[in-house]
Amino acid sequence: MYATRTTQFIVGIFAILGIIALTILSLSLGKIALFPAPGYTLYASFDNISGLKTGDQVQLDGVQIGKVVNIGLKDMRARVAMRVNDGVQIDKDAIAAIKTSGIIGDKYVSIALGPSEHILENGDTIRQTESAFVLEDAIGQLINSSGSGGEKEKSSGSDKDQKSGKSEK
């Protein structure tokens, strides 16, 4: 009727192993770090982060140099904390922008270095930021302007030719 002591012992071991496996799995899937990654923390405030999440990438020239570790609200603006790898130097005039990769819409923070000699340290804030480009707003505006702004669209068309010539260069 009752299982032997050995059977109970084996079942117990398996149960513990199962719990450990689950813990590891959920920690790694949830991108929760038990120990802080090496590096230093920088902050940046945005008017709109449009769904940027903890764990998203921080990129410089398209290379990942860190990730978003915390997002909060401060003075009614989104304040993003980023863990940046040691050895990556970011100056005080750098611009942090929220960009979208691919058409699925994964967000990341892109850093464009500035001309300053003053390098930011742990706990400093990147002052200049560029908020996310919200596609829904853009589409809304396009629909809006295509209804009534015929003439203006025309003038921005010629402008576009000129500009696109430039960006091809």
Added chain:
Amino acid sequence: MKQVKYTITRTSIQRLLRHRALAMLTLTAALVLSLAPSRFLAPAWADDPMSVVQTTVNRALSVLRDNQTPLAQRQDKLRQIVSATFDFTEMAKSALGYHWKQITAAQQQEFTTAFVAFIEDSYLSKINDYRGQQVAFLTARNDGPQYAQVNTNIIEPNGQDPIHVNYLLLQKDTTWKIYDVTVDAISIIANYRNQFNRVMNNKGYDTLISDLKSKQAALAARLANH
């Protein structure tokens, strides 16, 4: 798949360009205004970021509205208004990003001159695009001790959604000067920084400066023909 991607890029580019044109207008307007009543200039905008932006924009708008004065004269006026409140040296430096530190002092000087001329001419060429837009001044906010941001809306006469235009200001020797303008959250300086960065990395400074100069020459020629 391809179609979708194309639409997104096209939408965003169109929007960016349209807004940039408007921001240029405002800038141009700002420039022109400062010229005429030079006696009243200095004390009026020494104070705080909001009044600097207000004075500049209102002066610029009055030039834009004034379609009696010959175009060349209005362009000169706008140029003066803008150069009084915009920190073009800072803008040129910031637009070049970290490459600024890698070029010589003479090149820095050359680039600043070329960039300022380019920016001015591209905004001035938009002077005739003004269609009676109004500007609403919303809020001013301090971003640290020497930095501030002033938010404004450009209100379209035909009832379209307003365009959010924000001015970023930097305080130098007690005077506030504008060093960047964002239009619907798209920063003009960040935009140029990315473009210049690409050219500097791929082709180097010589290509960048010659491109910039030839674009500016083309713009100046178009301005002169107006």
